[in-house]
Amino acid sequence: MTTITTPARTNLAAAAKPRSLRGAWRQIRQGWQLYLLLLLPVVWLLIFMYYPMYGAQIAFRDFLPGKSITGSEWIGLENFTRFFNSPMFMRLMKNTLWLSLYSLVVGFPIPILLALSLNQLQTGFFKRTVQMVSYAPYFISTVVMVGLLLNFLDLRRGPVNLFLMQLGLDPIQFMGSAELFPSVYVWSGVWQNTGFATIIYLAALTTVDPSLHEAAVVDGANRLQRIWHIDIPSITPVIVTLFILNMGQLLNIGFEKTYLMQNQLNLATSEVISTYVYKTGLAGGIANFSYAAAIGLFNSVIGLVLLVSANWAANRLTNKGLF
Amino acid sequence: MTIETESHHSISRIRETGVDRAFNIINYTLLTLFLLLILYPLIYVVSASFSDGAAVIAGRVWLWPVNPSLYAYEKVFSYPLIWTGYGNSLFYAVVGTLVNVTMTLIAAYPLSRRDLWGKNAILGLFLFTMFFNGGLIPTYLLVRDLGMRNTRWALIIPQALSVWNLLIAITFLRSSIPQELLEASQLDGCSDFQYFIRVLLPLSTPLIAVLSLFYAIGHWNQFFAALLYLTNKDLFPLQIILRNILISSQIEMDMIVDIKSMAAREALRELLKYALIVVASVPVLIIYPFVQKYFVKGIMLGSIKG
Numbered sequence: 047m048t049t050i051t052t053p054a055r056t057n058l059a060a061a062a063k064p065r066s067l068r069g070a071w072r073q074i075r076q077g078w079q080l081y082l083l084l085l086l087p088v089v090w091l092l093i094f095m096y097y098p099m100y101g102a103q104i105a106f107r108d109f110l111p112g113k114s115i116t117g118s119e120w121i122g123l124e125n126f127t128r129f130f131n132s133p134m135f136m137r138l139m140k141n142t143l144w145l146s147l148y149s150l151v152v153g154f155p156i157p158i159l160l161a162l163s164l165n166q167l168q169t170g171f172f173k174r175t176v177q178m179v180s181y182a183p184y185f186i187s188t189v190v191m192v193g194l195l196l197n198f199l200d201l202r203r204g205p206v207n208l209f210l211m212q213l214g215l216d217p218i219q220f221m222g223s224a225e226l227f228p229s230v231y232v233w234s235g236v237w238q239n240t241g242f243a244t245i246i247y248l249a250a251l252t253t254v255d256p257s258l259h260e261a262a263v264v265d266g267a268n269r270l271q272r273i274w275h276i277d278i279p280s281i282t283p284v285i286v287t288l289f290i291l292n293m294g295q296l297l298n299i300g301f302e303k304t305y306l307m308q309n310q311l312n313l314a315t316s317e318v319i320s321t322y323v324y325k326t327g328l329a330g331g332i333a334n335f336s337y338a339a340a341i342g343l344f345n346s347v348i349g350l351v352l353l354v355s356a357n358w359a360a361n362r363l364t365n366k367g368l369f
Numbered sequence: 370m371t372i373e374t375e376s377h378h379s380i381s382r383i384r385e386t387g388v389d390r391a392f393n394i395i396n397y398t399l400l401t402l403f404l405l406l407i408l409y410p411l412i413y414v415v416s417a418s419f420s421d422g423a424a425v426i427a428g429r430v431w432l433w434p435v436n437p438s439l440y441a442y443e444k445v446f447s448y449p450l451i452w453t454g455y456g457n458s459l460f461y462a463v464v465g466t467l468v469n470v471t472m473t474l475i476a477a478y479p480l481s482r483r484d485l486w487g488k489n490a491i492l493g494l495f496l497f498t499m500f501f502n503g504g505l506i507p508t509y510l511l512v513r514d515l516g517m518r519n520t521r522w523a524l525i526i527p528q529a530l531s532v533w534n535l536l537i538a539i540t541f542l543r544s545s546i547p548q549e550l551l552e553a554s555q556l557d558g559c560s561d562f563q564y565f566i567r568v569l570l571p572l573s574t575p576l577i578a579v580l581s582l583f584y585a586i587g588h589w590n591q592f593f594a595a596l597l598y599l600t601n602k603d604l605f606p607l608q609i610i611l612r613n614i615l616i617s618s619q620i621e622m623d624m625i626v627d628i629k630s631m632a633a634r635e636a637l638r639e640l641l642k643y644a645l646i647v648v649a650s651v652p653v654l655i656i657y658p659f660v661q662k663y664f665v666k667g668i669m670l671g672s673i674k675g
Contacts, residue, residue: 070486073484073485073486074486074487077479077482077484077485077486077561079560079561079562080478080479080482080485080561081479083475083476083478083479083561083562083565084475084476084479084480084491086472086475087472087475087476087530088476088491088494090472090526090529090530091494091495091498091530093511094508094511094526094527094529095498095502095503096494096498096503097503097507097511098502098503098504098507098508098511099501099502099503099507100503100507101503101507101508101510101511102503102504102507104506104507104510115510160403163396163399163400164400166392166393166396167396167400172397172400175404176400176403176404178658178661179404179407179408180403180404180407181657181661181664182407182411182654182657183407183411185586185590185650185653185654185657186590186650186653187589187590187592187608187611187649187650188590188592189590189592189608189611189612189615189616189649190611190615190646190649190650192615192616193611193615193616193642193645193646194410194414194646196615196616197615197639197642197643197646198410198413202426203425203426203428203635203639205413205428205430208427208428209428211428212428237406237407237410241407245664245665249665268388268389268392269388269389269392269393270388270392294500301593302592302593306592306612306616320505323504323505323506324505327505327506327509328505328506328509328597335506335510338505338506339504339506339507342504342505342506343503343504345504346501346502346503346504349500349501350500350501353500
């Protein structure tokens with residue numbers, strides 16, 4: 047039996063292989079116009095996304111302006127050890143992680159709650175208004191957002207402190223306080239992004255089978271029980287996916303907002319990896335490209351590790367990982 | 370027996386509606402609070418910008434403008450840098466979006482074809498850059514070495530494509546354009562180019578609207594690239610000029626030079642900021658209600674692939 051099937055199988059495989067290769071060639075030749083269309087985007091991708099990855103090797107070199115990337119001296123991990131041993135290392139890691147975790151803990155669940163709550167409303171004027179108004183702040187630019195914060199929270203002229211003073215309370219130095227910086231950063235982010243972040247959950251909630259709800263009503267389940275037992279389980283895959291993506295971004299505290307909110311008074315908590323890379327590499331008097339690139343590369347690698355670990359954990363726990 | 374079940378039923382139904390009614394009241398209350406929390410700062414900015422500066426810094430503006438006037442807007446629009454910034458931002462938004470949408474479509478169409486040999490490998494090449502990149506410094510050095518610093522291209526070419534938007538486009542083309550259309554066109558002797566231009570593009574208007582919107586708003590609000598690559602004032606987009614005024618508080622003296630007292634200057638400074646915020650955000654907020662449905666559609670397309 048085996049002696050017969052084995053040659054037969056190899057014959058089949060041998061026959062299939064050239065055929066698929068020839069098929070591939072025919073596909074490529076017939077689809078040349080498709081490859082031609084793809085050419086420009088792929089070339090762009092290689093130059094602007096992949097070449098910088100190659101250029102990241104300056105993190106391991108002593109790169110001097112004027113010299114070429116490969117022409118400068120290879121110094122191995124010196125830039126990295128210098129960063130790990132510098133007093134800035136702990137501060138940057140602490141600030142970056144704290145801002146990220148604070149944003150995640152506050153900013154991740156609120157859109158889910160808002161979506162669940164909006165989903166309980168019947169479509170109508172009120173629901174449409176809440177949705178439309180809640181998306182609006184998302185379109186405000188970061189510069190304007192920070193400008194708004196500075197104006198609203200100004201110590202003497204901002205409406206928030208004017209209101210506190212009218213209540214007979216002491217005004218609060220919001221923007222010039224290292225202690226309050228993370229809260230101002232996170233809660234203004236909630237104000238700006240919550241509405242927009244609900245869209246994806248609301249979309250997921252529309253796919254819930256209505257007969258599940260009808261059956262639950264017949265069984266005497268109230269709204270809260272239906273949310274808990276039907277709505278939340280239905281959107282769990284979306285929640286897990288977004289959570290993994292968020293984990294991958296944990297060290298990527300947005301440069302723009304942090305940088306714009308920074309001042310001498312809150313720097314103790316507002317200096318994060320991305321702003322420090324910019325300042326050491328590009329904004330300072332002496333451009334320290336290699337050192338800054340090393341910090342940036344460290345950041346990218348940790349980001350990738352976090353993403354892969356979160357995905358691994360999600361696969362183990364729920365079988366619903368990204369890849 | 371029947372009476373018992375009936376009474377049991379009605380009791381449970383009463384309790385149900387009780388919980389549900391409480392839930393509804395709390396739900397509506399919380400949502401109304403949320404609505405006001407989002408809306409109030411926006412109303413305040415607009416009201417303050419139309420008010421008397423002295424009333425703003427004294428905290429007399431709460432909801433509606435106090436002593437309404439267009440004074441702040443006259444001042445803002447008489448400031449030449451605002452016009453330069455507006456013009457530049459418009460250029461970056463229009464040209465940048467044109468480049469973006471073209472690049473996204475010519476990449477998305479071949480990658481959406483199921484019969485493209487090697488599509489998964491090429492798509493993987495794009496996707497990987499969502500999770501890992503060379504970092505700020507190598508990218509900066511590349512743009513510098515290409516001679517793009519202090520040119521308008523620095524804000525357009527390095528951001529010519531967003532992989533996230535590419536995914537939205539691929540998902541749209543795969544899910545919204547029937548496969549039979551391609552087969553029928555091929556039977557009619559349509560080449561891939563012809564199919565792309567004559568069949569696919571006309572059917573993709575919702576997609577093009579979504580992409581244009583995402584990209585245009587990105588360009589309009591772009592700040593970082595301009596900070597990195599531009600030092601020439603004539604090329605500054607609006608966001609850089611806004612940063613200088615709103616955050617670094619650099620207000621050119623000629624804007625307030627004709628004002629005598631310190632207090633009045635202070636009041637005008639404050640007023641100008643509110644007016645500027647309105648002026649800078651109006652283009653986006655005006656088109657927003659009209660295009661909101663496309664935005665939602667775009668996000669939903671992104672989530673399918675997710």
